[in-house]
Amino acid sequence: MHLKIALVFIYILVHLHWSCTVDICQEDDDCKKQDVYDKTVTAIPEKLKDGAEEIFFVNSQIPVIPKGVLSKNPQIKKIEFLGTSTHSVEVGAFEGLPNITIIEISGTNVTSLPVGVFKDLNNLLKLVLKSNKIHSLENGLFDYLKKLQVLHLHMNKISTIEEGTFDNLEELLSLHLAKNNLSSVSTSLFSNLKSLKMFRLYENQLTALPDGIFDNLPDLEEIALQCNQISYIQPNLFPHKSKLTKLYLDNNLLTELQPDLFVETLKITELSLSHNNLTHLPTGVFSPLKKLKKLDLSSNQFSIISANFFEGLEKLTDLNLQNNSIESLKQEDFKKLKSLSTLKLGNNKLQSLPGDVFDSLPKLSKLYLNENPWKCDCNLLPFYEWMKNNKGKIKSKPPEVCELPKNLLNQLIISLTEEQLICLTTSPTTTPLLTSTVPIQMQLTIILFLFIN
Ligand SMILES: *[C@@H]1O[C@H](CO)[C@@H](O)[C@H](O)[C@H]1NC(C)=O
Ligand SMILES: *[C@@H]1O[C@H](CO)[C@@H](O)[C@H](O)[C@H]1NC(C)=O
Ligand SMILES: *[C@@H]1O[C@H](CO)[C@@H](O)[C@H](O)[C@H]1NC(C)=O
Ligand SMILES: *[C@@H]1O[C@H](CO)[C@@H](O)[C@H](O)[C@H]1NC(C)=O
Ligand SMILES: *[C@@H]1O[C@H](CO)[C@@H](O)[C@H](O)[C@H]1NC(C)=O
Secondary structure, X not given: OHHHHHHHHHHHHHHHHHHHHHXXXXXXXXXXXXXXXXXXXXXXXXXXXXXXXEEEEEOOOOOEEOOOOOOOOOOOOEEEEEOOOOOEEOOOOOOOOOOXXXXXXXXXXXXXXXXXXXXXXXXXXXXXXXXXXXXXXXXXXXXXXXXXXXXXXXXOOOOEEOOOOXXXXXXXXXXXXXXXXXXXXXXXXXXXOOOOOEEEOOOOOOOOOOOOOOOOOOOOXXXXXXXXXXXXXXXXXXXXXXXXXXXXXXXXXXXXXXXXXXXOOOOOOEEXXXXXXXXXXXXXXXXXXXXXXXXXXXXOOOOOOOHHHHOOOOOXXXXXXXXXXXXXXXXXXXXXXXXXXXXXXXXXXXXXXXXXXXXXXXXXXXXXXXXXXXXXXXXXXXXXXXXXXOHHHEOOOOOOEEEEOHHHOOOEHHHOOXXXXXXOOOOOOXXXXXXXXXXXXXXXXXXXXXXXX
């Protein structure tokens, strides 16, 4: 996957250069400033194209980037090594380049970078080191990069980052550490990144986040923690939320949410908590999310849903409850969701629904109910009528089919006739069930009374 993306990217780059040099570039100053080397190149030339400010090595055979190799070309502003055979970068590799602002080394076999590699790069704004084989980061490596705004380290094998490694990056806006092998991080590691807007730690092995990790990061706009193994989020983990627009927590092991988790997160429009282990939610947990339009609660462990979960979500248009264990629903559950137009309830445990269950959803236009164990008997009649009258709203593919009774297995509900929806006992099954549960409840009440007294 990564390789493919990298190759497409490389192709675009090379292609751009070709079209540049071949047709457009003759009189274009920008093109004259670029210099691209391909896989036939086996060493970094001492003297590059005259005046070239942007240098690209694409798939070149450059095992080592030696000390001072570029120092005869002090005009360089940008240099990229993409898919080169590089396995090591020497201390001082970029020395003599006072004006360099962008360095990228991606898709190589580099496993570590020694302290000193980025020495004296006082003007560097962007450092991209993605898709390499880096396994650890040493304190001091980024110490000179006082102006750095973007640091991309994703798709490596980083499992340890020494304390202090990011301490001098006070201007950093974007830190991308996704798809590494971090099983824990400390609060102090990030506590000097006071300008940070984007924090990506998704697809690591994190089981928890330390207290206070975001306390010194007041400008965060994106926090991406999805695809870890986080089972608990402490209250007030995100103390600064006024600028937060993206918060990703899906694909973790969350079993509960703190009631105040989203207080002041006014700007979030989409929230996914899918693929967690949630069974219930605190009353009104989403109500601070005044702008929330899409809420994904799919692939959790919900067996019941309550109107309390959705308090304050008058603007919500999309609700995904797919792949839970929901057994029953009532009109009351959705009464707060006045703007809801898409509702996904596929792959749950629904056998039947009341005929009026969606009557409190005036805007509903896309409904998904398939992969539920529908029981096609007389109890389904009211909802069957609703389905017939609202065919245009039901968008499930494949459509809803019966699981019971056996003779109707896999029959399309919508193509049944009323006469097929029968209960075989003399009276509808709900009535005897009700009469038989009442005495049990009464007995329980009596027992409870005995205990309390
Ligand atoms: C670096 O940039 C400055 C300001 O743009 C310029 O005056 C100077 O000539 C550049 N240095 C080199 C070596 O190109
Ligand atoms: C990295 O090393 C492996 C194994 O030696 C090799 O097959 C692969 O081509 C190298 N990658 C690059 C970009 O040279
Ligand atoms: C991830 O790190 C652990 C140690 O924390 C190590 O045992 C494991 O081999 C690493 N996995 C990969 C894919 O590098
Ligand atoms: C989460 O749910 C999965 C699947 O139901 C279960 O196997 C696992 O034990 C649960 N984990 C936790 C931490 O609750
Ligand atoms: C459905 O949820 C279970 C656990 O709750 C998960 O293991 C499974 O991958 C989910 N299925 C899909 C299609 O997402």
